[in-house]
Amino acid sequence: MKLILFLTVLPALGAACPFNGFETWLDGRCFRQNYQTSVPYSESSYTCREAVFSSNEAHLPSIFTQLDNDQFYLSLDHQFGYTFWLGLSCDGEKFVWADGSEANYTNFAGDYKCTKAAVDFKYYYGNDKLWYESANGKDSGVNNVVCEAKTRSASPCDSYDEVETVGQTKTCYNLYKATSGWENADAMCTLDFAHLAVIHDQTLNDFIRRTSVSAGLMDGIHIGIQLDRPSGNFSWVDGTDVDYTNFQTGLSTSAASVCGYMDTKSSSGQWGLTNCETIPLPFICTKPAFYVSNPHPAGCPVKTQYAPGDDVYSPSYPGAPGEGICDYLLLEADPNKRVKLEVTFLESNACCDTLTIYDGLSGSTVLTTVSGWHPDPFDIIANSNAVRLHWNASSGVHVRGFHVKMLNSVRK
Known part of the structure; x- marks a missing residue:
């Protein structure tokens, strides 16, 4: 992996397996x-x-x-x-x-x-x-x-390169010189859990323009912004806020031109709109670089009861948790509400390590049992104001464990 700017070495949260069902x-x-x-x-x-x-x-x-x-x-x-x-x-x-x-x-x-x-x-x-x-x-x-x-790189960017932008945030990127339509290009990015370039500051915009020009791509590249013509609102393909734009004056008024591209010939890398299907261009995929700066201690946590807004981690996260059994209680104080949680990340050995989520303060009602690799977050809503997590790792080696976030509860 090529490092663009100097980075402090921190434990990284990267995907372990390639996609396609592994x-x-x-x-x-x-x-x-x-x-x-x-x-x-x-x-x-x-x-x-x-x-x-x-x-x-x-x-x-x-x-x-x-x-x-x-x-x-x-x-x-x-x-x-x-x-x-x-x-x-x-x-x-x-x-x-x-x-x-x-x-x-x-x-x-x-x-x-x-x-x-x-x-x-x-x-x-x-x-x-x-x-x-x-x-x-x-x-x-x-x-x-x-x-x-092959196990994928432990780098926060996997096979992508990395660039540091405003506020010492980090973005992973990969440049594709082969041309494709906008929609197909974004679909190719999603194979790597990325999207067409999402740009939130001038630093990243300038970097993408320089990178494209250095690669000889002078006819523009696709980026991941879209226009909703009826409302006139723009949106990024990853759903993040549109807090920075660099559109050229006199945008196309064609009803078919709603997908973004960067004019790499312009010195400031201004953006225009093009047809989503019929205009082939090179493209850049981006995704956030995930770091965890404070690894969690080994063994079950001292804290065993959690409230909305809290994060719950396996032992040593994002390091290997090792063998062990840990129990966690996620409790909403209002008995008229139901617990809602997000399994943000889970990586365990399917042979031997499981996270079981129980409904209620006691009993054996199982909401779900998960194991293996789940890089995509998913939500679970309980039937009561309490949820119990039971982490049972008979192996716990060479995997990162789990991260669960307790979200705002919902009314019964």
Whole structure:
């Protein structure tokens, strides 16, 4: 990652897994499961290779220890069975994994040997957790495709570059020289949980203009502002306030021209409006750079009761929480209101770590149980003025845990 300005090093909250359905299953590693009836090895391998965009890579999974082997069993969606092809092969002398490492651990169902006669054999994980050999890679009993992807960077910008703007805030950006229509360009940005450039100050506007000109993009670039013609109001694609604009005088009055672009030929990077579908331009995607400046202490927090406006964190957040069980009470003082909370972020090992959210001061009514990787915030509204969080981590390694925010309560 290229750093544009000097930054103080702080713990970063970045996404662990690539998108497209990958989640943290075990040991902070990223996997995805798809069910297919009687899937051959060649199709499984191809599915994994095509599973991840950009610079990330995916392949059939590796299992390095007996604990990994057992945790895979726990992580699989059991309604589809347990069988899947492994990224294991024989090079004529030794067993190796798809990532190139030697297989020092195996769990074969038989006395399989790696010889020159076995170089084309394939291997799959069976319903009994044992590994089976296949001479042709077409065993009808294999009915899942499990892919493993590289863990993404712990940088707050992942694969994007970073720029510091007004007030020492930080923005992640990525420049695409290939042209596209405005709507398709924003859709491409959302694959990285970003949007077309959102600009809140002159510093970032000038930086985007200079970056575009340095890349030879002199015919303009798409940015993420839109005009609602009936109301005359502008909005950013990420929903943030329009607190800075740099429009050129004499904006287009065409009903079809409602999507923003930056005129990179103008020295001040002024903005205009263009057709959202038919005008192809290069574009820049941006997203906030997330930092947590004060890591939370290890172990369950001393504070166990929370009120509206409070934030609730797992132990050591955003560091790995480790093993442990913690309970939290979210209480609204007014009995005529219902608790509302936002699960802002959750990253746990799906095999072994869960956050269960109970309704009420006592009882067993479960609102939801979440595990794995949830980078998108989501809200939960209880039926009462109390909610209990139960964090149960049997692993808690190489993941960041959770952040829950207690929002303003709602009337019953």
